Each structure stands twice: as structure tokens, then as C-alpha cells.
Amino acid sequence: MQASGSKQLHSKAPIVTVDVVLLTLKDEQLCAALLQRPREPHAGEWTLPGGFVHTDEDEDTLAAAARILSTKVGIESPYLEQLQTFSGPHRDPRGWSVAIVYYALVPHDSVPGEAPAPRAEHAPATVLSIAAPPRLKWRPVDDIRSLPFDHLQILRTAVERVRSKTLYSSLPVHLMSATFTLSELQAVYEALLGTRLDKRGFRRRIEELDVVEEAPGAPVRGAHRPAQRYRMKRHGAQRLAVSPKNLTL
Amino acid sequence: MQASGSKQLHSKAPIVTVDVVLLTLKDEQLCAALLQRPREPHAGEWTLPGGFVHTDEDEDTLAAAARILSTKVGIESPYLEQLQTFSGPHRDPRGWSVAIVYYALVPHDSVPGEAPAPRAEHAPATVLSIAAPPRLKWRPVDDIRSLPFDHLQILRTAVERVRSKTLYSSLPVHLMSATFTLSELQAVYEALLGTRLDKRGFRRRIEELDVVEEAPGAPVRGAHRPAQRYRMKRHGAQRLAVSPKNLTL
DNA sequence: TTAATAGTGTCTGTCAGACACTATGTG
DNA sequence: CACATAGTGTCTGACAGACACTATTAA
Numbered sequence A, B: 001m002q003a004s005g006s007k008q009l010h011s012k013a014p015i016v017t018v019d020v021v022l023l024t025l026k027d028e029q030l031c032a033a034l035l036q037r038p039r040e041p042h043a044g045e046w047t048l049p050g051g052f053v054h055t056d057e058d059e060d061t062l063a064a065a066a067r068i069l070s071t072k073v074g075i076e077s078p079y080l081e082q083l084q085t086f087s088g089p090h091r092d093p094r095g096w097s098v099a100i101v102y103y104a105l106v107p108h109d110s111v112p113g114e115a116p117a118p119r120a121e122h123a124p125a126t127v128l129s130i131a132a133p134p135r136l137k138w139r140p141v142d143d144i145r146s147l148p149f150d151h152l153q154i155l156r157t158a159v160e161r162v163r164s165k166t167l168y169s170s171l172p173v174h175l176m177s178a179t180f181t182l183s184e185l186q187a188v189y190e191a192l193l194g195t196r197l198d199k200r201g202f203r204r205r206i207e208e209l210d211v212v213e214e215a216p217g218a219p220v221r222g223a224h225r226p227a228q229r230y231r232m233k234r235h236g237a238q239r240l241a242v243s244p245k246n247l248t249l
Numbered sequence C: 001t002t003a004a005t006a007g008t009g010t011c012t013g014t015c016a017g018a019c020a021c022t023a024t025g026t027g
Numbered sequence D: 001c002a003c004a005t006a007g008t009g010t011c012t013g014a015c016a017g018a019c020a021c022t023a024t025t026a027a
Helices: A061-073 A151-168 A171-175 A182-193 A199-209 B061-073 B151-168 B171-175 B182-193 B199-209
Strands: A015-026 A029-036 A050-052 A079-088 A097-105 A136-140 A212-214 A230-232 B015-026 B029-036 B050-052 B079-088 B097-105 B136-140 B212-214 B230-232
Touching: A015 A061, A015 A136, A015 A151, A015 A171, A015 A182, A029 A061, A029 A151, A029 A182, A050 A061, A061 A079, A061 A097, A079 A151, A079 B061, A079 B079, A097 A151, A097 A171, A097 B097, A151 A171, A151 A182, A171 A182, A182 A199, B015 B061, B015 B136, B015 B151, B015 B171, B015 B182, B029 B061, B029 B151, B029 B182, B050 B061, B061 B079, B061 B097, B079 B151, B097 B151, B097 B171, B151 B171, B151 B182, B171 B182, B182 B199
Parallel strands: A015 A097, B015 B097
Antiparallel strands: A015 A029, A015 A050, A029 A136, A079 A097, A212 A230, B015 B029, B015 B050, B029 B136, B079 B097, B212 B230
């Protein structure tokens, strides 16, 4: 037994883990981060990043999720939000378990690659997990057909949430690099939704949401007419702008 | 320690509870159910219904929430949905804790009153906590200024969620009796939103949502023109209809 | 008939979708 | 110049908000 030494004599306490669905956009495809498990159960298989709560250092499960991303994937302060809690006697072979699940969005260019040891090209910051290097890979979410535990269901739930929020919010800006053009942003929305969007309507909408602003510096000088660079507005920490137009009865 | 006897030597496992924000509408006011705690911590104080997961009988935390409502409040199969999971080292004096929180909506006429001992009508199953019968009361949510643990924050989050969903969904039908008139339903929406709504627009909207149907039987013969009775459509179990109009980018 | 509530018809301003247009760069 | 991408102007059908109207009961 554990902390509550007096009352719960009937049943064992559940196992508690925190899992993270880490998503990015790569070649117009939404991809999820998978780690190869170093230990049983399901040793050697690819799963969502996860781990136990460290009650001696984590302030809450959000902090635990951030720690797991930092430690096991080498990603710092991404957009991170609680998804849902999954539970049951069979989802983990070790017994009755609870998984508090978060989802995270990161721009593709701030992400460690697929090497057993992280590539040198990106992520110059020290990656602490070098000692027991977890293998990392990114897989398009629509290609993932099975995962250990109930991680496939968790992944599907997270993807559904992200796609759904894309319809009425500015969530996808968290998939963009530090600066980006509106055309790039539109391409990201289109990739997530699997639809073409009208340029005029898209720009009207983004402007209403009021979450991006012109970034200083030179415009993008591509093959043709240069494009204005934009960046995310930082209101407070990481607020989600939802169109007020969609909230009318 | 617990099931995972090998890896987590660093920190104690968190305490896991399931709490429920149980809401109903009474005299045009949204009210929450509060129970008087029979035990420490906060013995004698009024809190949200809650309890431990019984890993030997609960299929998941949703089932645990349903069991807690049935056992401790005497309410069977209400609308029940996961709200959010709260966690941290300080929210419960017993230690680092996780609360998986659900919210439930019930029609006012299917609800036990404020009696000291629970009525005999429900909960025929053995109630283990009969020794110290939990007292129940209903308080308007806007009058509740403080609660033990972090239950005030939890309550506020649930109320915000319900009011927000009222704007674009049919959630409030779960606050209605078995049959009801459209005027009554509109009054409930108005009470939740604190706004007057246009009758024509309201009826258009409810029709689009396609969640109510005409109920058989005599119309309501009140003081004046009789009104058609309606009832909730049962699609599957308890689906939530969201207006598709609000999901356009 | 009056009062009160149930329920419908319909006008209108607003806005999203559509699409044509201009602007500005490269080669 | 042709071409490609960036960015804007603007028309129009649909629809939500508003509100007047009819319908049906009791007293």
C-alpha cells in the first residue's frame, strides 16, 4: 500500500503514468514521436513518450510531461496541453493503471532527428539523455496502425483533437518556426485538414484571431515576390485564440 | 511501493482519487451537489463527491465516478463526462495527489433532496459507508465562495465548461426532465447563459441540432395555450450534438 | 373579450465563400 | 517579356438576429 495507510484496504492503488503525444509537421504530414522502450513491458517496441510522476520534483502532471519531453526527447517548452486521462485494468500488463495524457506541438525545425544519438545539425543544447540513449523516430500519424498498450487509441484521440481545434482556433501556429509566411501557415492548415482553403478567407480569419504579427527583418526572398514574415504574438504564455464568431447561439 | 517493484525507487506514488462535479438546475439556478465529509482530512466540511478507485471492481475511472454517484449520492446513470485531471503536491494534505474529475448533469426532479440519510429508493447495493451516512446539499454554484482541497477551482472549471458548451451544443438537455417543452428548454439555456434568447432563433437552432423529438402523450395544459412536449432523442448512448455551422474555417 | 403563452413568417444586415484582380519578385 | 507567388477588392448567397404576426387555451 501507499500514502493512505488507513482506509483503502480493499484494492491495490492504480499505477500512475504521464504520457505525451508529441506532434510535428514534416513534409506536409502530421507526425508523432515514438520512443523505443528500453524496459519491460513491451521492451524494444515503439511507444509514446511517457513515464512515472516524480512526486519529489514535479509540481504537477503538466510539469511531469514537460520533464519527460525534456529528458527523453530533448525538447524544451513546447506547446503542451492536457488531452485526457485514460484508465482501466487491462491497458497496462502491470495492472490497473491511469495515464494522464498531454499533447504537445513543436515546429519541425526545433526537433531532434531520428538518429540513435541526436544529430548535431539541430538541437545544439545539451541533451541530457545521452547516458541511456532512447531511440526516437517520427512517423506520420496516418501510417501508424498499431501501438503497444492503448497508445493507438490515445494517439487517435490526440490527432482528432488537434484537427478539430484547427477548424476554429489558432492552435497550428505552434507547429510553425519562429517566423513564417501566411502562405506557409495556410499550407499547414491545409495539411492538417486535408482540404484546400481560400486564400482571402484564410487571411481574414487569421487576422481576426489576432495571434500573429509582422516580424521584423527582411521578407522571404524566394523564387518570386517576397513574402512578409510573421511570428506568433506572445500574449502571456501560450493562449489559444478561438474565433468569437463561432460562439453564438 | 506498488506493482512496478523495480524502477521507481526515487519517489512515492501519488494518491489517486476520482471526483465528480454534480450539477442540476433548481429555480433557474445552476446548483452543485456537496457532501459532508465523514472522515479526515477536512472531516465535517462540505466537498465535491469523490473517492478512491476500486481496482477490484471499477472498469475505469468513468465507472468509478458512476459508482461514487450511485453509492454516495444515490444517482444512477446521469450524463457523465470527463472534465480534467488535477494534480500537485499540495492540493490534498495527505500528499502528492491526482484527481481525475468528471462532471455530471441531472434533471432536478430525479435527484435526492437534502435529507441527512440517503433515501432507501436508490442504492440497493450494500453501501459500505452507511456507518457514517454522508449528508447531501445543493448549493447555487455562484454562491459557493470556498471549498476544501482545490475543489473550488475544480467547480469553477466545470461550470465554465458547461456554460461554454451551452453556447454551441445541446448539453443542457441533460438537465431536463424526461419530457419538456421548448419554452422550458429555452428558459434553461437562458438561465445558464444569463442572457435572453430570441425564440425563433432558439427553435431553429434546436431543430438543427436534432437532439429532441416530439414526445407522445398529451401536451402541457397550462394556464393558456398547450405546449408540445419533447424528449431527448437517444442516439446510441449520450451523444453530444454540436452545430456543424460552427465548425468552418 | 382579454390575457397569456405557443408557435410561425419574414425582412435585413452581415459575413463567409468565391474569384478576379493587382503587386512584386526572378530569369 | 513570361511566370510564379504575394497580397487585395469586391460580389453574392446564406443565414442569424430581430420582430411582428397568428394560434390556442383559460377565465
